[in-house]
Amino acid sequence: MLTDYHTHTPLCHHAEGTPQEFVDQAISCNLSEYGISDHAPQSPEPFDDWRMTISDIPKYLEWIQEAKAYANNKIIVRSGLECDWLPGNESWIDQLSLLHHWDYLIGSIHYLENKWDFDNPKWIGRWNSSSPSEIDQIWTQYWDEYSRMAHSQLFDLLGHPDLIKKFSQRPTGDLRRFYEPTIQAIADSGSAIELNTAGLHKPCCEQYPSEQFLKLAAEANIPITITSDAHHPKEVARDFKEALDLIQGSNFKQLVKFEKRTKSFSAITRL
Ligand SMILES: [Zn+2]
Numbered sequence: 001m002l003t004d005y006h007t008h009t010p011l012c013h014h015a016e017g018t019p020q021e022f023v024d025q026a027i028s029c030n031l032s033e034y035g036i037s038d039h040a041p042q043s044p045e046p047f048d049d050w051r052m053t054i055s056d057i058p059k060y061l062e063w064i065q066e067a068k069a070y071a072n073n074k075i076i077v078r079s080g081l082e083c084d085w086l087p088g089n090e091s092w093i094d095q096l097s098l099l100h101h102w103d104y105l106i107g108s109i110h111y112l113e114n115k116w117d118f119d120n121p122k123w124i125g126r127w128n129s130s131s132p133s134e135i136d137q138i139w140t141q142y143w144d145e146y147s148r149m150a151h152s153q154l155f156d157l158l159g160h161p162d163l164i165k166k167f168s169q170r171p172t173g174d175l176r177r178f179y180e181p182t183i184q185a186i187a188d189s190g191s192a193i194e195l196n197t198a199g200l201h202k203p204c205c206e207q208y209p210s211e212q213f214l215k216l217a218a219e220a221n222i223p224i225t226i227t228s229d230a231h232h233p234k235e236v237a238r239d240f241k242e243a244l245d246l247i248q249g250s251n252f253k254q255l256v257k258f259e260k261r262t263k264s265f266s267a268i269t270r271l
Pocket residue numbers: 008012014039231
């Protein structure tokens with residue numbers, strides 16, 4: 001049975017739906033677990049306009065409670081956060097980890113130097129006017145930061161590993177020069193990665209991460225799970241059939257699950 005651990009709530013200001021609608025969709029997609037992982041607060045506040053604030057946390061925990069109550073025994077509801085990895089953010093992540101007995105924390109990179117939220121569609125012009133050497137530099141910076149995030153060992157699950165390709169701007173040549181050092185860092189850290197299907201609906205038209213990355217990650221025995229990054233109930237478990245094909249084609253043998261920040265594994269079964 002499949003899980004979907006990367007989903008959002010309206011508390012981040014760019015998602016919609018009720019706990020009941022999300023639970024209903026997860027059940028109708030035959031998931032065994034529905035995990036809630038909204039964009040975590042980030043200090044110093046106000047940080048940006050697409051996340052929860054610290055004062056939202058009680059409402060967030062209520063939202064999770066409502067989902068659990070409605071789910072009853074029909075599906076397991078897990079609680080998490082999608083945290084932002086920023087240089088020097090370690091003690092803030094520690095504080096977030098203590099706000100609740102979370103089932104898992106996702107670590108994601110949405111920001112590079114000078115607080116540049118590179119995956120925000122408002123930057124499409126900057127991306128499109130970047131030279132090949134600038135794209136190369138941005139990719140280098142992204143993957144170096146991703147390795148540092150893995151090394152921190154602060155996260156159970158590392159989010160959308162190649163989000164940097166979102167607007168389809170990729171360096172030329174073999175991309176293994178970016179992937180391999182990061183895959184080594186992830187393998188050393190013991191953290192899991194997600195196959196995030198949201199990328200299929202972005203300009204890159206491809207899940208995060210790429211098939212080449214997935215194959216290398218399977219070789220390195222990195223734990224993996226499939227997620228949708230749903231910002232609407234109808235997006236829960238979206239494209240999971242295709243994702244399963246990719247996971248199996250990449251030679252993964254099992255999927256990882258989380259409970260109270262402890263991993264377990266289950267054999268891959270079809271939807
Ligand atoms: Zn979001």
